Amino acid sequence: YKINMDEFELLEELGKGQYGTVQKVFHKPTNVTMAMKEIRLELDEAKLNQILMELDILHQSQSSYIVDFYGAFFIETCVYYCMEYMDAGSLDKLYGEGVPEDVLAKITSAMVKGLKFLKDSLKIIHRDVKPTNVLVNREGEVKLCDFGVSGQLIQSLAKTNIGCQSYMAPERIHGGDASTYTVQSDVWSLGLSMLELGTGKYPYPVPDKNERVGLFAQLSAIVQGDPPCLPEDNFSAECRDFVAQCLNKKPQNRPTYAQLLEHPFLKKYEDVDVDMKSWAEQAYSSRKDLLKQS
């Protein structure tokens, strides 16, 4: 069974990324509201078909920490990727001035479990861990999206430029090629995302649009500078240690997912009931993008 564009009613635009837009859509045959991501690529039909084939493995396994995949198709040279609609949106628009430690613990736990699932069950590394790729719904569930399932898709996207906030680990910035990318690089990106969620701010200098000097300053701060850390006043020693271990500049010294799940920070909140539903609802109603408009 193949889904196609005729089966969808387009609702609103959810956001724009480097490669295209994400739209909220209604799938008429199944009565399911979905998010449809358009990925603009310049590829021939054989390569596009290969991408669809590679995405197919997502139909075989599911996790509550991974955004569900419903199907994909292409029109001309655009791939349309249909996934679970997450009605509170991505974390970048929800963290505000920074999330409290207990909420950070629940988000982190979901992220580590999602990343471990990808690695153990699908044998894939995420490659793009950052707040825009962590989605939340108003039930308070936290799930990962935009992971590198398709080798062909990874290759095709790699040719285009990087964004203005880099979550890349130091070894990736100087290493460059795909072979230097291991699961440890995702652990760095996890630590950097946590730091941003906790403080409400991306920690490195952010260049103005297309300003090469600024981008160079950011990348050299990541490679040459000391890694950033969470402030002592708002975060416990356990929490700060967790982030510090992820942000170790030597990839081989970063913890594994199994070790992270056993870390005192996650253990401390394991049996604590944090009201994520209330947090998600409240964060959603004071979203950054809405505040900017008014």
Ligand code: ATP
């Ligand atoms: P980049 O292009 O650098 O990866 P990005 O992750 O923001 O940045 P997209 O993946 O294209 O770009 O997503 C654009 C926006 O759409 C996201 O920031 C997110 O807010 C929203 N979005 C994406 N997927 C969903 C989804 N399944 N449900 C709800 N909102 C979504």
Ligand code: MG
């Ligand atoms: Mg994304």
